Amino acid sequence: MNRQIVTISARAAAFTVVCNACARAMHEPGWSGATFAGHLDPDLESGTFLCRRGHEVQVVRERGGESQQAIEAA
Helix, strand or coil: CCCEEEEECCCCCEEEEECHHHHHHCCCCCCHHHEEEEECCCCCCEEEEECCCCCEEEEEECECCECHHHHHHC
16 A cells, blocks of 8 residues: 655644545545544654554645655655
């Protein structure tokens, strides 16, 4: 399974995201069963969270207006 990475804004603490693994596994339309909420303390740059079905989702914070994917690609 691919690791899911979600980027949140530099000032965000709380977030709600869609777990891609849950969304793919769902047989019914809509995202409501695939979303989960979390909290990343402002002093942390990243964290690993589990959705309600146990899939790992890494949440990273943007740095200075650049997304984490842009930083990793450099």
